[in-house]
Amino acid sequence: MDQTTLFTRQHENALRILDQEGVFRMKPEWIRQKYGDISAYFMKNYDWLSQASARRIPRPPGVTYPIWCSVDEGYMLRETPGEIVLKLSIPTSQIIYFDSARWDLILNHMYVPADPEDEAAFYRELKLRGIRNPFTLLDDPVSRFHPDLVRRIHDSWERVFEIKEWNKFLVQANIWEFNTSHIVEVRT
Template sequence: MEYIRLYTRQHENSLYELERTGSIRNKSIYVRLHMGPDADYFAERYRSFVEMAEERIPRPEGVEYPIWCAISKDTARLPIKGEVLYCLRVPKDQVIFFDGQKWDYVLNYLYIPSDEADQSAFKKELQARGLPSAYNIIKGKYAGFYPDLEEKIRASWTRIFDIDEPSRFKVQANLWEIQEEWIETIIYPGEDLAQKTQEKLDAFGQ
């Protein structure tokens, strides 16, 4: 079985869930607490991700949202007060890889082109209908007026899983859960990630 090392920053209360259940799972309430006033927007966007991701790796019963992970040490978010960083070694067949830059298109309800030619063709299609851009087609003043374009935009979002460049600065990873046996090291606030994991190299040799 092939493995990969991942890194994810979580609230310190996840330690209690891990001790109690042997795993860590993301819940809707966690997303809402973390996102604050933008919770409704992000919860709706994450549901779009869930629908696409579970077509690739089945979502376990009881799991509501995936857990975001970095694929390298230098892109991992170091823990601050009240948080910990889990350093994981995960079977690759349990990991949902995606392009973080393309995910920004989904967050903004935009079309993800397959290549430059497709991008140009879609732009011409918008211009032919008198639309300056894809903004406001799904949400905003044009919502509901162009159902065919909305369908085309939504269908393009699965391209977030097409990795064009295996860069640690672009590629991110999601897990449906963290199993206890996947945890190699836990980094607490103030601890040195590189020092504590110097013998556990990531996919980029760090």
């Protein structure tokens, strides 16, 4: 089976959880703890990401959210107090790759353009309709008057999974779960 090396930073309790449960999976309450007052905003985006990811690689029963991973040691999140970095060897067929710059657009409820021409055309359309601030379109009450634009924005988010150029800084990976057999190294 083809394996790929990934890196993930997790709370130091990850190894204890792995020992107790036999598998490590992202739990919604950990996201709520991490993001506190703004967790509802992130959870909404993570819900979309999880559903879209499940259309690419089926989500195992009992899993809610994917686990964030770096594809390159040079661009991985470093260990910090209370957290560890795990170097994993994951079956390539279980990895969902995505573009982190496009993910940032989704976090900001923005349109993910196919290319520069598509981006220019979309923003011309907004201007023609008198929409001055594209950052607030999805969250603004005026969005109900533009259901086609809202749909276009949501549909464009699927492009987060399109990797046009393999850039180790921008490409990230998600996996649904891992177990001890996947761990190559633990960094504290």
